Amino acid sequence: MEQVLIVDPDPVHAIALKESLEAANYFVSVHRDHRTAMQAVGSQGISTVVFVSSSPSWWRNDLKAFCESAANTKQAMDVICLLRWPSIGPTDRLFGDELNVRVLHEE
Amino acid sequence: MRNSGIQEVLAEIEYLRAKRAQAASASPRLVVVHGAHQPLTKCLAGETVEQISLAVHSRVIPLSLSPIGLVIADLLARKRPMLLTASQIEHLLASDPFCVRLGANSPSAPRRVIRLARRSVKVYIQRLRTQLSKTLKAAGVETLAEGILISDSTELSNVMTYRFAIPCEFVHLNSDAKRK
Numbered sequence: 001m002e003q004v005l006i007v008d009p010d011p012v013h014a015i016a017l018k019e020s021l022e023a024a025n026y027f028v029s030v031h032r033d034h035r036t037a038m039q040a041v042g043s044q045g046i047s048t049v050v051f052v053s054s055s056p057s058w059w060r061n062d063l064k065a066f067c068e069s070a071a072n073t074k075q076a077m078d079v080i081c082l083l084r085w086p087s088i089g090p091t092d093r094l095f096g097d098e099l100n101v102r103v104l105h106e107e
Numbered sequence: 108m109r110n111s112g113i114q115e116v117l118a119e120i121e122y123l124r125a126k127r128a129q130a131a132s133a134s135p136r137l138v139v140v141h142g143a144h145q146p147l148t149k150c151l152a153g154e155t156v157e158q159i160s161l162a163v164h165s166r167v168i169p170l171s172l173s174p175i176g177l178v179i180a181d182l183l184a185r186k187r188p189m190l191l192t193a194s195q196i197e198h199l200l201a202s203d204p205f206c207v208r209l210g211a212n213s214p215s216a217p218r219r220v221i222r223l224a225r226r227s228v229k230v231y232i233q234r235l236r237t238q239l240s241k242t243l244k245a246a247g248v249e250t251l252a253e254g255i256l257i258s259d260s261t262e263l264s265n266v267m268t269y270r271f272a273i274p275c276e277f278v279h280l281n282s283d284a285k286r287k
Contacts, residue, residue: 020113078123106112
């Protein structure tokens with residue numbers, strides 16, 4: 001079964017996302033911050049990470065740090081970044097492109 | 108969380124899953140770029156080795172190799188499908204006309220004969236595999252670097268041969284083209 005890891009500091013939001021993914025037959029694990037998530041990435045066969053952020057100020061630093069750590073693992077994985085505010089232009093997506101991360105906004 | 112957000116995340120995961128499956132089944136090929144090329148010739152002495160990349164589908168990912176690493180990878184690609192031992196690579200680096208006259212067509216290219224001991228050749232082979240692994244990972248290809256740059260044992264237990272097991276394609280840039 002495809003394994004998805006959710007990194008989401010908001011437990012309520014994380015549970016909603018987890019239940020939706022499980023309903024679509026994904027095996028899902030949830031971590032509240034990217035540091036603990038990286039430990040899980042090293043030990044499990046994670047194929048996709050959904051990185052959720054509610055912080056317009058910090059998400060770039062956090063995502064970059066996560067991607068740098070992920071690059072050092074043997075496991076190849078895709079990262080999707082879900083930002084919990086509406087899109088206000090192409091800059092967020094362009095930043096994601098630099099890291100090879102698909103950036104989505106929650107409308 | 109709004110339902111549209113969930114649907115978008117699910118659609119993206121499905122897309123990435125399909126993309127991974129497509130990439131995993133792809134057969135990579137090696138693309139060697141020779142510079143300082145003279146018209147109507149191919150892979151002749153005097154050319155340079157500009158870049159070596161791994162091509163998977165439409166993606167061409169350059170391997171991050173040192174000048175000597177480029178020459179060793181180029182040698183294995185040009186001599187393919189011949190099996191080369193470290194000792195033969197050592198000998199060819201000092202005697203193969205392409206290696207000896209490397210960059211002679213280009214006044215700006217540094218010219219020197221590469222002399223490497225057998226032990227150093229083996230180190231470069233390992234480094235080449237490391238770069239291949241990184242590139243394969245970046246391309247999402249499941250093939251191992253050991254399956255692309257193959258080591259075969261000979262009847263002598265301590266002598267290995269090396270060869271590329273994937274197709275190698277040579278691209279030539281004219282001598283008047285700008286160097287990258």
